[in-house]
Amino acid sequence: MKLDDVQRIAHLSRLELNQAEAEAVLSQLQAIFSLVEEMQAFDTTGLEPLAHPILFLRDLAQPMRVDQVTESDNRAENMKSAPAQHDGYFLVPKVIE
Amino acid sequence: MSWHNTPIALMAKALAAKEVSSTELTQYFLGRIEAGKRWNAYLDVNAHLSLEQANKADQLISSGKSGKLTGIPVAHKDVFVTRGWSSTAASKILAGYQSPFDATVVANLGIPDENNPHGAGMVCLGKTNMDEFAMGSSNENSAFGPVLNPWNAAHVAGGSSGGSAAAVAAGLAPIATGTDTGGSIRQPAAFCGLTGIKPSYGRVSRYGMIAYASSLDQAGPMGKTAEDCALLLSAMSSHDPRDSTSLADSGEDYGRHLNQNWKEENANPAKPLEGLRIGLPKEFFAEGLASDVAKSVNEAAKLLENLGATLLEVSLPKTKLSIPVYYVLAPAEASSNLSRFDGVRYGYRANEYRDLNDMYAKSRTEGFGPEVKRRIMIGTYVLCHGYYDAYYLQAQKIRRIIAADFQGAFNQCDVILGPVAPDVAWRLGEKSKDPVQMYLEDIYTLSTNLAGLPAMSVPCGFNANNLPIGMQLIGNYFSEARLLQVAHQYQQASDWHLRQASEVA
Numbered sequence: 001m002k003l004d005d006v007q008r009i010a011h012l013s014r015l016e017l018n019q020a021e022a023e024a025v026l027s028q029l030q031a032i033f034s035l036v037e038e039m040q041a042f043d044t045t046g047l048e049p050l051a052h053p054i055l056f057l058r059d060l061a062q063p064m065r066v067d068q069v070t071e072s073d074n075r076a077e078n079m080k081s082a083p084a085q086h087d088g089y090f091l092v093p094k095v096i097e
Numbered sequence: 098m099s100w101h102n103t104p105i106a107l108m109a110k111a112l113a114a115k116e117v118s119s120t121e122l123t124q125y126f127l128g129r130i131e132a133g134k135r136w137n138a139y140l141d142v143n144a145h146l147s148l149e150q151a152n153k154a155d156q157l158i159s160s161g162k163s164g165k166l167t168g169i170p171v172a173h174k175d176v177f178v179t180r181g182w183s184s185t186a187a188s189k190i191l192a193g194y195q196s197p198f199d200a201t202v203v204a205n206l207g208i209p210d211e212n213n214p215h216g217a218g219m220v221c222l223g224k225t226n227m228d229e230f231a232m233g234s235s236n237e238n239s240a241f242g243p244v245l246n247p248w249n250a251a252h253v254a255g256g257s258s259g260g261s262a263a264a265v266a267a268g269l270a271p272i273a274t275g276t277d278t279g280g281s282i283r284q285p286a287a288f289c290g291l292t293g294i295k296p297s298y299g300r301v302s303r304y305g306m307i308a309y310a311s312s313l314d315q316a317g318p319m320g321k322t323a324e325d326c327a328l329l330l331s332a333m334s335s336h337d338p339r340d341s342t343s344l345a346d347s348g349e350d351y352g353r354h355l356n357q358n359w360k361e362e363n364a365n366p367a368k369p370l371e372g373l374r375i376g377l378p379k380e381f382f383a384e385g386l387a388s389d390v391a392k393s394v395n396e397a398a399k400l401l402e403n404l405g406a407t408l409l410e411v412s413l414p415k416t417k418l419s420i421p422v423y424y425v426l427a428p429a430e431a432s433s434n435l436s437r438f439d440g441v442r443y444g445y446r447a448n449e450y451r452d453l454n455d456m457y458a459k460s461r462t463e464g465f466g467p468e469v470k471r472r473i474m475i476g477t478y479v480l481c482h483g484y485y486d487a488y489y490l491q492a493q494k495i496r497r498i499i500a501a502d503f504q505g506a507f508n509q510c511d512v513i514l515g516p517v518a519p520d521v522a523w524r525l526g527e528k529s530k531d532p533v534q535m536y537l538e539d540i541y542t543l544s545t546n547l548a549g550l551p552a553m554s555v556p557c558g559f560n561a562n563n564l565p566i567g568m569q570l571i572g573n574y575f576s577e578a579r580l581l582q583v584a585h586q587y588q589q590a591s592d593w594h595l596r597q598a599s600e601v602a
Binding site for chain 1: 194195197298299312313338341342344417418420421422424425432436439440441442443444445446450452453454456457458459461462465470471473474475477478479481487488490491492493494495496497498500501531532533536547548549550574
């Protein structure tokens with residue numbers, strides 16, 4: 001991993017790092033990934049990945065519910081924590097000129 | 098009456114006998130919270146709201162509509178969203194956030210009303226401090242300052258449920274909720290001398306629990322005794338259609354085996370655990386374990402043997418690999434879960450930005466703390482095209498082996514016993530500069546989350562500096578009631594769980 005990689009991941013994560021921060025993060029991530037590399041020595045040929053602990057026990061059927069309205073209108077309460085809003089809509093910087 | 102030394106099982110009896118009211122209990126604990134601010138255990142307290150709930154609980158009791166837990170105060174980890182109290186996950190990005198709804202755990206324990214007919218009637222005392230988004234093992238990653246350990250204020254309380262642990266240990270709550278993604282109930286419980294249980298994955302609804310790593314996160318109780326934990330877990334656990342991973346067979350009386358012998362036909366009262374096979378994984382007692390912790394856990398094993406259990410050595414060969422596996426999978430899930438924090442719908446928005454993308458980046462950069470950013474970046478990296486197979490997929494494959502290794506051990510034994518953590522609570526600041534050093538501390542707790550197994554922490558001694566030591570009991574899937582039985586029987590024959598920190602009057 002190099003400094004360029006750190007800036008690329010930061011960008012993908014929508015995080016900003018200045019030069020000094022990126023350098024500090026680089027050495028931390030390098031230390032973490034040297035730990036992670038220990039996994040590579042283990043042969044996993046033919047093994048199925050386990051995404052979820054319950055899948056180890058049983059097939060997890062996707063639970064289905066009856067197709068009916070269960071939620072009432074909570075718009076006013078849901079908008080209470082919006083950083084910026086107007087007439088019940090979330091406000092963001094202009095994206096289309 | 099020193100109610101902060103009273104297990105909730107006895108508090109329930111006092112309430113039923115009208116020896117005390119919920120309002121009196123709530124006032125008592127609110128007073129202690131006010132006097133115990135130095136532990137930094139709470140992030141939000143609202144006496145008015147708590148007393149309003151206590152009044153409703155008293156009405157339920159006087160009208161004969163109360164359940165086992167009605168009127169007993171409880172503190173909630175700030176990872177559970179609550180109406181009335183702010184819900185922040187100890188992050189600046191959610192500072193002051195007011196949830197429009199209650200998490201299922203909060204509703205299950207809370208005051209019943211027309212929308213929540215099955216609420217247990219407990220009174221919320223407030224929201225407890227934690228590592229930001231539950232990422233951390235010391236509670237030093239909170240945006241609102243670290244929690245101090247009531248046994249020694251120069252030491253950490255553990256994490257991530259450090260506020261809940263300190264609140265109960267300092268007598269600022271009789272019991273509390275926690276969550277455990279890689280040890281976050283068990284390790285702070287061990288560091289603060291408490292009993293805590295992380296149930297099997299799927300037992301407790303994750304609805305309204307602010308997500309960190311969804312395939313690992315599971316909620317549970319933290320209290321003074323196994324009996325108290327059984328009471329709270331029975332009320333927390335339910336099948337919830339709003340959580341697709343909530344198990345249909347959740348919800349049972351987890352205390353039903355507490356006072357039974359392990360084998361029903363056993364008639365020897367001196368050997369209640371006769372027939373119980375306890376496996377000690379040799380990898381849990383290998384290099385890296387502090388000698389005083391090893392000594393206490395071995396003495397606990399001896400006591401369990403005296404109670405009739407048989408001890409044997411088992412092997413969990415991938416124990417060390419659980420650290421890299423966890424620190425790939427958990428950050429991967431976290432990077433996805435935390436993408437919702439964009440400064441648009443709720444939470445912090447930066448004051449200055451050029452355009453929409455800049456607003457996302459600046460809001461997140463200013464809102465998240467360093468450990469959260471680190472894990473988001475690790476997760477983003479391991480999910481990148483070109484690295485996905487080598488890291489994320491490889492980790493998921495080893496996860497299957499880790500889960501299978503446990504089944505191998507459970508062919509030989511009923512319960513696994515080991516330490517919760519390699520050492521006792523460390524000094525504040527001692528490990529916070531080196532993330533890898535902190536991650537290594539999770540070695541004994543991570544594998545049960547990866548496998549989805551139930552596990553608990555039970556006090557079993559103190560080191561030379563009077564800091565608590567916890568033992569870990571791990572059971573097979575859905576064996577919580579059996580784990581609690583073993584812990585309860587141990588607590589009938591020991592008094593470690595009754596010790597009180599001298600700094601806590």
